[in-house]
Amino acid sequence: MTAAQALFQPFELGALHLPTRIVMAPMTRSFSPGGAPNAAVVEYYRRRAAAGVGLIITEGTTVGHPAANGYPNVPHFYGEDALAGWKQVVEAVHAAGGKIVPQLWHVGSVRRLGTEPDPSVPGFGPMEKVKDGQVIVHGMTRQDIQDVIGAFAQAARDAQAIGMDGVEIHGAHGYLIDQFFWEGSNQRSDEYGGSLAARSRFAIELVEAVRAAVGPDFPIIFRFSQWKQQDYSARLVQTPEELQAFLEPLSAAGVDIFHCSTRRFWIPEFEGSELNLAGWTRKLSGKPTITVGSVGLDGSEFTQFFGKTDEIAQPSSLEGLLERLDQQEFDLVAVGRALLVDPDWAAKVREGRERDILPFSREALKTLV
Numbered sequence: 001m002t003a004a005q006a007l008f009q010p011f012e013l014g015a016l017h018l019p020t021r022i023v024m025a026p027m028t029r030s031f032s033p034g035g036a037p038n039a040a041v042v043e044y045y046r047r048r049a050a051a052g053v054g055l056i057i058t059e060g061t062t063v064g065h066p067a068a069n070g071y072p073n074v075p076h077f078y079g080e081d082a083l084a085g086w087k088q089v090v091e092a093v094h095a096a097g098g099k100i101v102p103q104l105w106h107v108g109s110v111r112r113l114g115t116e117p118d119p120s121v122p123g124f125g126p127m128e129k130v131k132d133g134q135v136i137v138h139g140m141t142r143q144d145i146q147d148v149i150g151a152f153a154q155a156a157r158d159a160q161a162i163g164m165d166g167v168e169i170h171g172a173h174g175y176l177i178d179q180f181f182w183e184g185s186n187q188r189s190d191e192y193g194g195s196l197a198a199r200s201r202f203a204i205e206l207v208e209a210v211r212a213a214v215g216p217d218f219p220i221i222f223r224f225s226q227w228k229q230q231d232y233s234a235r236l237v238q239t240p241e242e243l244q245a246f247l248e249p250l251s252a253a254g255v256d257i258f259h260c261s262t263r264r265f266w267i268p269e270f271e272g273s274e275l276n277l278a279g280w281t282r283k284l285s286g287k288p289t290i291t292v293g294s295v296g297l298d299g300s301e302f303t304q305f306f307g308k309t310d311e312i313a314q315p316s317s318l319e320g321l322l323e324r325l326d327q328q329e330f331d332l333v334a335v336g337r338a339l340l341v342d343p344d345w346a347a348k349v350r351e352g353r354e355r356d357i358l359p360f361s362r363e364a365l366k367t368l369v
Ligand SMILES: Cc1cc2nc3c(=O)[nH]c(=O)nc-3n(C[C@H](O)[C@H](O)[C@H](O)COP(=O)(O)O)c2cc1C
Pocket: 025, 026, 027, 028, 029, 059, 060, 103, 170, 172, 173, 223, 261, 262, 263, 292, 293, 294, 295, 297, 305, 306, 334, 335, 336, 337, 338, 365
């Protein structure tokens, strides 16, 4: 056993039994032309599970709504071909000893006209946006809201049917659900806008619908973030009290695990305590949490996931992370870029072969290994 043994302890929550505490963070890879994961995608996830990732959260995969997608070659989570592809991913990951949940995604107003699958469909968001006389974002009606909620519930039902171990709802990073949360993107005057409680109504109804679709025992993970891709300094909540008020109705609606997305896990969330967002969320909600953000990396800035700058992040020690895990600040640790570039990251950590770990560079985005 190496110092990293805390990462290799099992985790149990109801029917969910994870062999290790290492979670693969959801990462859009854009290798699914036509929306169906193919054999290369199956192998990509299988390798990470075989090397010791306990839980894979898939790349964002779009629910069955015409405006859900924002980027080329992103896998769907609807339709026979896509679901058949995902079923193969599930079977391969299970055969390798891992567990897997899909990250269910709707990009909202980030979508632009001209995007697949139907280029004539604009973005859908809390607020209408018009540019040069053209509606580029359709302001969602109550019916649209119900349609999107229905699409998430159907995707969750399908996830259960093909053997997924739960679902993750993407409520982070300035995509649709987060666009409703954030006052910067939601100035609605109906019951879905106003206070943070009212801006959370869409997410709460969505989680309730997913819970009703899958029954009481199927794990629902909810990912949220303070930061937005539109504004890294944005915050939904300023104090622990506000965070608690934000979390409570989501827990009551059916969330089992909160995935607290930060860009660097060692940054304290509020003054006066070392706890990060996952630490505070665990303490205030009583739910298990997943931490994330530059695990195993030196914290080099990454400005854009799909961005243009060349960027290299060097491997770094896990010491600070392991200390926090030992102190039960959070339950699970999601790893993004380090696992993207190095499928054997978990095995190398387990065996104390840190020196063999590959550095992350944007070059890695070009291939699926
Ligand atoms: C190429 C790439 C694609 C990403 N795609 C998603 C995504 O689809 N959904 C999501 O919630 N986060 C996405 N993220 C964010 C990661 O899940 C993770 O939170 C972030 O990379 C920080 O973790 P890291 O420092 O370990 O990479 C992406 C990150 C990268 C680098």
